Amino acid sequence: MKVALTTLGCKVNHYETEAMRELFVQDGWEIAEFSSLADVYVINTCTVTQTSDTKSRQMIARAHRMNPDALVVAVGCYAQTAPEAVASLEGVGLVVGTSGRKEIVLRVNDALQSKSNEAYISPLYEMREFEPLSAVRDSRTRATLKIQDGCVNFCSYCIIPYARGPLRSRPLEEISTEVKLLAREGYQEIVLTGIHLASYGRDLLDQGATLLDAIARASEPDGIRRIRLGSLEPLFVTEPVAKALAENPKICRQFHLSLQSGSNTVLKRMNRKYTAEEYLSAIALMRKYMPDCAITTDVIAGFPGETDEEHAETLAFCKEARFARMHVFPFSLRKGTKAEALSNHLPKSVKDARAKQLIHLGKELTHAYLNEQIGSVVEVLAESGGAGYSGNYIRVKTSAPEGEIVRIRIEGFEDETAFGTQVE
Numbered sequence: 107m108k109v110a111l112t113t114l115g116c117k118v119n120h121y122e123t124e125a126m127r128e129l130f131v132q133d134g135w136e137i138a139e140f141s142s143l144a145d146v147y148v149i150n151t152c153t154v155t156q157t158s159d160t161k162s163r164q165m166i167a168r169a170h171r172m173n174p175d176a177l178v179v180a181v182g183c184y185a186q187t188a189p190e191a192v193a194s195l196e197g198v199g200l201v202v203g204t205s206g207r208k209e210i211v212l213r214v215n216d217a218l219q220s221k222s223n224e225a226y227i228s229p230l231y232e233m234r235e236f237e238p239l240s241a242v243r244d245s246r247t248r249a250t251l252k253i254q255d256g257c258v259n260f261c262s263y264c265i266i267p268y269a270r271g272p273l274r275s276r277p278l279e280e281i282s283t284e285v286k287l288l289a290r291e292g293y294q295e296i297v298l299t300g301i302h303l304a305s306y307g308r309d310l311l312d313q314g315a316t317l318l319d320a321i322a323r324a325s326e327p328d329g330i331r332r333i334r335l336g337s338l339e340p341l342f343v344t345e346p347v348a349k350a351l352a353e354n355p356k357i358c359r360q361f362h363l364s365l366q367s368g369s370n371t372v373l374k375r376m377n378r379k380y381t382a383e384e385y386l387s388a389i390a391l392m393r394k395y396m397p398d399c400a401i402t403t404d405v406i407a408g409f410p411g412e413t414d415e416e417h418a419e420t421l422a423f424c425k426e427a428r429f430a431r432m433h434v435f436p437f438s439l440r441k442g443t444k445a446e447a448l449s450n451h452l453p454k455s456v457k458d459a460r461a462k463q464l465i466h467l468g469k470e471l472t473h474a475y476l477n478e479q480i481g482s483v484v485e486v487l488a489e490s491g492g493a494g495y496s497g498n499y500i501r502v503k504t505s506a507p508e509g510e511i512v513r514i515r516i517e518g519f520e521d522e523t524a525f526g527t528q529v530e
């Protein structure tokens with residue numbers, strides 16, 4: 107039997123698709139390209155914007171067109187938030203939400219036998235346990251391990267808490283077991299990821315664990331040389347946290363701290379839990395203990411009611427923060443979120459123009475950051491294709507064999523890829 111899988115949306119979704127793919131392989135299934143004929147199509151849907159819903163529906167329709175006799179399986183966030191709508195789409199025979207992916211093969215086999223439409227959607231309040239999917243092997247050197255799920259922050263523009271449910275953390279023992287296995291397989295870099303990583307451990311009251319404990323566990327095996335962290339919250343960064351991160355030489359010096367806006371009034375409307383000043387303090391602490399670290403971020407342009415002055419505040423803030431990289435998104439309304447009720451939604455032309463300005467600034471800041479690196483020596487973990495990444499996530503050319511860590515003095519950049527000389 108052939109199964110084809112595809113993903114819409116974020117890195118966590120991609121992670122979960124890879125984990126499901128592995129479960130099918132273990133069960134003896136043949137993996138097919140999504141654009142080819144298969145017996146089963148699994149679409150890991152996304153609902154972060156209205157466009158994501160549309161794209162999810164389009165993918166489902168595409169799978170059904172490809173093979174009208176195939177079982178089409180819709181899983182993930184859109185399936186979780188709109189199960190009836192998804193189940194009613196032509197061709198859909200199985201709907202699985204944001205839990206129960208571990209049993210995906212079993213459910214697919216059942217659905218193939220029963221030939222009846224099935225839906226497995228756990229109510230959010232029933233999602234109490236972390237669903238332990240295996241680590242995803244991104245390359246021969248780097249693997250991603252999801253250690254946290256769920257979010258209860260309820261930012262006013264975000265649908266994720268309604269799709270992913272409450273906080274669930276992977277127990278420390280399981281993290282240890284997974285990273286030891288990855289180290290034995292030769293993986294050297296582990297990316298720790300989650301929906302709201304900084305909340306790791308808040309549900310593990312009996313263990314009293316925090317993200318720092320999870321990082322410590324992931325760092326334990328000798329073979330693991332690097333730990334890279336997914337997106338963090340500025341309020342997570344206190345003086346003891348910055349110090350502890352700096353004291354762990356395996357932690358990559360690249361930290362993604364979501365900003366979304368540099369204006370306090372916009373942050374308030376977004377229901378973000380920090381002020382612009384608190385954000386600046388967080389990155390000052392990171393730079394105090396790790397002067398070479400790269401700070402990257404996300405920014406939303408044109409949030410409802412954003413004035414010219416508030417937009418200007420964000421531009422000024424980003425300059426002051428000296429981000430190494432910015433991911434900019436024009437605001438996109440997600441139905442069912444609190445932002446829907448906010449007044450003064452901006453026209454697309456204004457949102458796009460502001461996004462363009464922020465993207466332009468982001469490019470300037472990236473160039474400035476990269477230029478500052480010229481002359482510095484970075485450790486590069488060689489990957490395939492004649493390049494690798496430094497801890498602060500600069501792509502660096504190297505002819506070293508995949509998996510080797512080499513020290514390179516950066517001499518310049520070509521299209522944001524550094525070149526230089528290997529040093530002892």
Ligand code: SF4
Nearest residue numbers: 257259260261264266
């Ligand atoms: S922190 Fe805010 S933006 Fe991030 S997942 Fe939670 S609600 Fe969404």
